[in-house]
Structure formats: C-alpha cells, structure tokens
Amino acid sequence: MxxxxxxxxxxxxxxxxxxxxxxxxxxxxxxxxxxxxxxxxxxxxxxxxxxxxxxxxxxxxxxxxxxxRAFTVADYRSMVEARALVIDGVFRGIVGGPASASELLATHHAAMASVRRRAEEAARAARCGDLDILIGYDLRFWRELGVIAGNTYITDFLHRLRVQAWVFAVPYLRGDADVQEWLWNGHQKLVEAITAADRTAVRAVLDDYYRHGLNWADRLAAGNPPHPGHD
Missing domain, CATH: 1.10.10.10 (Winged helix-like DNA-binding domain superfamily/Winged helix DNA-binding domain)
Incomplete structure (x- = not known):
C-alpha cells in the first residue's frame, strides 16, 4: 500500500x-x-x-x-445559502439548456442510473430515520449528480459544503426524537424532474431543499433541540 x-x-x-x-x-x-x-x-x-x-x-x-471543528448555526445557515446559489446555477444550465430529456439521458445514461439508485436508498433511509445509511448515500447522490454538470471544481466545492453540513448536523440529529421529520427525502423527486427535463419541477424540488435547511436552522437557533455538549 x-x-x-x-x-x-x-x-x-x-x-x-x-x-x-x-x-x-x-x-x-x-x-x-x-x-x-x-x-x-x-x-x-x-x-x-x-x-x-x-x-x-x-x-x-x-x-x-x-x-x-465546532460549526455554529450561523455557519450552517451560510452553508445552506451558498449551496443553494451554486446548485441553482448548475441545474439552470443543465435543465434549461438546449438538450432534450432523451439527449440528457443518453449522454449521462450510466451516471443517471447510478444516481437513481443512490436517490432511492437515500430517500428510504431518510424516511426511516437511519442516519448511518442516509449520510453515505446522500453524499454519493449529490456527488454523482454533479458529474452531469461536468465541472469538478463545483462538484468538489459542493461536496465539501455537504460534509461540513453533516458534521454540524449529526450531534443534533442523533439526539432528536423527531429526526425523521428533519431529514430531507426529496432525492427521487429531483431525479424524476431532471429525467423529464422539467425545469419548473427541478426548481420546486431545489426550493424545497433550500427551505428545509433554513427551517431547520431556525429551529436550532431557537434552541430546539439544544446541541449536545453545548451551553
């Protein structure tokens, strides 16, 4: 080795x-x-x-x-906002471009097949509240989806943000009795919208992803639940 x-x-x-x-x-x-x-x-x-x-x-x-590193709620909110801005530009180019849905699938057939499997597993884990399974599949889902964008710099940047966001979130989520309510599970809806090249549907799913992150940040800022080990 x-x-x-x-x-x-x-x-x-x-x-x-x-x-x-x-x-x-x-x-x-x-x-x-x-x-x-x-x-x-x-x-x-x-x-x-x-x-x-x-x-x-x-x-x-x-x-x-x-x-x-001990990230704060303000850090997490900034991660969500930065992620939303970058993702918006990426998917605006993919779905709003000249390629049709059939051309998109033909060009990225292998990548989309893998992304679809990751989406199914991530969504299932989120609905079950299984963090250990969800984190791995969620990170793979977004990273493989980034292959479609064809820009490794953007993909690496977004991956780093997501890892940091999960590092921040894990201590809260593991101690939250309502964890399933706060795990986003729209992975399959996003794949379906991209597959159909439905720009409106893609926008709706991404807006939901963005709101979900900010709503959770608002809840944490109010101290519900408190961070384990933090005053």
Missing part, C-alpha cells in the same frame, strides 16, 4: 468517525494517538489530519493537537 493511499484511507476513516459522531467537537487528539489507533506510522496520519484541516473539518493547535 502506497503512502498516499494510506493517507487517503486514514482521512476517509477519520471523516467517517466525525460523520458518525464518534469524534466530537472540542475533544482533542494527537497524531500519535491516531497512529496508535490505526497501527500505522505518524507520517500518513499527520498528512491525513492536515488534509481534513484544509477541508475545514478539523482545527489544529501547534502544541495541543487536533480537534473537530
């Missing part, structure tokens, strides 16, 4: 730990601790931790180590 591959595997494993809520904000850890946990040398661990710091998921202190 090459060092770069090991570096990526460690980064992916730590990201999963954060998304699962097992690595919490404010809990500090060192390169040595992570290296011992995974049974590897310090160098790829240090590189993986710096990669996650560059992605905005970790904060580092030269003398005390690393900790998961």
């Amino acid at each position: 090459t060092r770069s591959t090991l570096r990526q595997q460690i980064a992916d494993a730590l990201r999963d730990e954060v998304l699962a809520g097992r690595l919490r904000p404010h809990v500090e850890f060192t390169v040595k601790q992570i290296a011992e946990q995974y049974g590897v040398s310090a160098t790829p661990v240090r590189e993986a931790l710096f990669d996650l710091s560059a992605q905005g998921l970790l904060e580092s202190d030269q003398h005390r180590g690393f900790r998961v």
Whole structure:
C-alpha cells in the first residue's frame, strides 16, 4: 500500500468517525494517538489530519493537537445559502439548456442510473430515520449528480459544503426524537424532474431543499433541540 493511499484511507476513516459522531467537537487528539489507533506510522496520519484541516473539518493547535471543528448555526445557515446559489446555477444550465430529456439521458445514461439508485436508498433511509445509511448515500447522490454538470471544481466545492453540513448536523440529529421529520427525502423527486427535463419541477424540488435547511436552522437557533455538549 502506497503512502498516499494510506493517507487517503486514514482521512476517509477519520471523516467517517466525525460523520458518525464518534469524534466530537472540542475533544482533542494527537497524531500519535491516531497512529496508535490505526497501527500505522505518524507520517500518513499527520498528512491525513492536515488534509481534513484544509477541508475545514478539523482545527489544529501547534502544541495541543487536533480537534473537530465546532460549526455554529450561523455557519450552517451560510452553508445552506451558498449551496443553494451554486446548485441553482448548475441545474439552470443543465435543465434549461438546449438538450432534450432523451439527449440528457443518453449522454449521462450510466451516471443517471447510478444516481437513481443512490436517490432511492437515500430517500428510504431518510424516511426511516437511519442516519448511518442516509449520510453515505446522500453524499454519493449529490456527488454523482454533479458529474452531469461536468465541472469538478463545483462538484468538489459542493461536496465539501455537504460534509461540513453533516458534521454540524449529526450531534443534533442523533439526539432528536423527531429526526425523521428533519431529514430531507426529496432525492427521487429531483431525479424524476431532471429525467423529464422539467425545469419548473427541478426548481420546486431545489426550493424545497433550500427551505428545509433554513427551517431547520431556525429551529436550532431557537434552541430546539439544544446541541449536545453545548451551553
């Protein structure tokens, strides 16, 4: 296994730990601790931790180590707004362009087939309130859907925002008895609207996605539910 591959595997494993809520904000850890946990040398661990710091998921202190970044409700609201602006431009170009629905499906047939499967699993997990399943499928759904846009810079930017949003949301959602009410499940509706090249329907689904995020932010700002471990 090459060092770069090991570096990526460690980064992916730590990201999963954060998304699962097992690595919490404010809990500090060192390169040595992570290296011992995974049974590897310090160098790829240090590189993986710096990669996650560059992605905005970790904060580092030269003398005390690393900790998961503690995002605020204001941060989350900004993520939702930034995501909405970028997504709007992306899908306006896809659905509002000259290609018909049949041309769109022919050009991106394999990608859309995979996206449709991700959408089904993500929506099912959201309706069941299964966060562990939902997060993985939701991230894959949006990332694969971004392939249609054909712009890796936009896809990577949106993926980073979504990971950060999930990192913020997980501690709230895991302690919320009404979690199913606050998990967006419109993935299949969006795929259907894109497949039909129905610009109005796409706009309606994305508007619902945007409102859903802001409504949840309003609820959190009111302290319902409180963030576990936060005053």
